[in-house]
Amino acid sequence: MKVILLxxxxxxxxxxxxxxxxxxxxxxxxxxxxxxxxxxKNALRSHKKLTERVEARRAQYDNMLNDVAKQIDGAEVIFERRAASTGKLFGSVTNQEMADELLEVTGVDINRRRISVQNIRELGTHEVPVRIGTDITPNITVTIIREGELAEFLAAREAGEAEEFIAEMVEEVAEAVSEEPVVADVFVEDEQEPVAEGAEAADEDAE
Structure with a gap:
């Protein structure tokens, strides 16, 4: 059914x-x-007047979305998590946690479903798109630090050395991954049982 929204x-x-x-x-x-x-038909005759109101509302709505996008674009949310030496988290950072932390950092309340990444399971810095509108997709930075190293990271960031801190952490993870033992399937052909000389000679005589 066609309707005119009020x-x-x-x-x-x-x-x-x-x-x-x-x-x-x-x-x-x-x-x-x-x-x-x-x-x-009667309702549609009045539609033209409503259209002007719609356009005004749409412009207002677009402006609001642009304002929200500007407020959160480039915002950083930081999490401290337990992780293996390979950088894999014991658990994950969920999009609901990202939305909650984004609210704390920016004051903007974003529905978790607008955050494109559902879960993050690795240490490091992650660029995450946020779907604000059809054509507006700002990015937020999700930084996940190993448990116990948050204070050190914040100090490094204060000194302008956050990138170096993250790079060093990523390098340590890469080294840990490269040192992991590689388990490979090894196929060994069955060894042939030795044949007695007499039996071999008997076979030749039989031929």
């Missing part, structure tokens, strides 16, 4: 737009709650 409806559109929705959704939810009206 309110912004998540995943369907903003007020004033003419959209197609399921009949049941329109009759049982949108129209009774005065969130939309059926797109009849």
């Amino acid at each position: 309110q912004d409806i998540y995943k369907h559109g903003v007020a004033g737009e003419v959209v197609d929705v399921a009949n049941g959704f329109a009759r049982n939810f949108l129209i009774p709650r005065k969130m939309a009206v059926q797109a009849t």
Whole structure:
């Protein structure tokens, strides 16, 4: 059913737009709650006036998204985690944790589903896109430090040596990975049992 939205409806559109929705959704939810009206001829005649309001709302919404993108673009969130010598975490940093920490750092509350990476399971610095709108995707930096080294990292960052600290940590991880024993499958052909000289001669006589 075609309806004219009277309110912004998540995943369907903003007020004033003419959209197609399921009949049941329109009759049982949108129209009774005065969130939309059926797109009849009379209603469509009034649509032009609503369109101007829609454009104004859309511009306002786009400006808001741009402001949010500017606030979080390049923001860094830092986590301290237990990890193996190879850099693999004992667990992970989830997108919900990223969203919570981003709120602490920037004051911007982002739904975790807008964070493109669901989980991170390795030490280091990770660039993570955040889907703010259709065309707006700022990046945040997720830095994961080995447990017990956060104070040292913060001191290094204060001294302008954060990149060197991360590079050294990554190098240590690379060395640990290269030193891990390599387990390979070795196939050994079955050894032939020795044949007695007499038996070999008997075989030759039989031929």
